[in-house]
């Protein structure tokens with residue numbers, strides 16, 4: 049976490065620490081922090097303005113709030129489509145609609161870690177009301193074809209909700225290009241604190257009967273925001289966006305963020321391609337997930353060792369101060385479908401803006417020894 053983010057959070061507690069809508073200075077400042085946060089996230093996502101950005105505890109909680117609201121308006125015979133590749137946070141909330149008589153269809157995953165688009169075409173029909181799909185897989189690095197997904201949902205008049213949590217730190221986002229109804233993301237993935245955000249296209253959130261008190265604002269973006277927000281965390285989010293913008297060029301925040309994300313993407317892709325090639329060349333390791341040919345791919349490389357359990361591989365990496373995760377990372381269905389659940393999932397290495405060539409050399413060296 050950048051120092052300025054940590055400072056913004058602690059300064060909020062030190063100098064402001066109050067509630068909203070008061071007539072005194074610290075409360076006026078708190079209102080401004082919240083307003084600025086919506087503007088910053090709108091600029092980061094390419095939304096048209098702060099009225100499209102709602103704030104929540106995290107992505108999962110916001111998604112449950114949405115699915116609970118959908119449960120109130122969908123009728124028997126209506127269908128929701130999810131995927132087998134997604135993080136459970138974009139499956140569980142929608143699977144919870146099944147007891148309400150809603151059909152929830154799951155798009156198949158191919159052995160190479162890509163979605164089966166023929167199956168997506170088959171699963172979306174005139175009864176589909178919503179497609180809930182991830183943009184990038186946090187387990188395999190797969191980036192999904194949202195242009196095709198949007199075309200298919202438009203054809204049947206279904207809404208589209210996108211889990212942008214893993215895509216957001218690695219690629220520039222322009223929500224208006226895709227035209228999704230909802231996009232969820234989490235600022236701890238892009239150098240901020242734990243905080244969830246929802247982009248909702250104008251009108252999309254207003255038609256949902258989300259849980260709310262009659263004492264709060266009844267319209268978007270506020271209607272889904274129950275209780276007191278985490279003001280200190282929002283001050284941190286503002287600092288994380290300023291940090292990202294400081295890495296870019298251009299006039300205005302949106303342009304600087306776009307330029308920064310392009311630079312970050314180029315850097316991470318460069319390193320990820322080297323790492324992919326190195327691991328791919330090692331006899332004992334097998335990469336699980338798509339290659340870098342053809343479609344976009346996140347700089348997240350997962351693999352299995354012929355003999356060793358992922359826990360053992362991660363332990364050996366940790367012995368050399370290399371932090372790698374093992375398991376399913378909550379994308380449990382994908383790991384099950386690929387037949388890896390019994391053997392502890394995969395080992396995952398994630399590349400970020402602060403990694404450099406030395407990191408790749410070092411991890412490659414250690415993996416070769418393993």
Ligand SMILES: Cc1ncc(COP(=O)(O)O)c(C=O)c1O
Pocket residue numbers: 106107108109135137138182184185186211213214233234243244
């Ligand atoms: C792809 C993806 N979706 C959703 C989530 C859940 O996000 P949150 O922890 O903000 O609920 C994660 C977290 O790792 C994720 O990687």
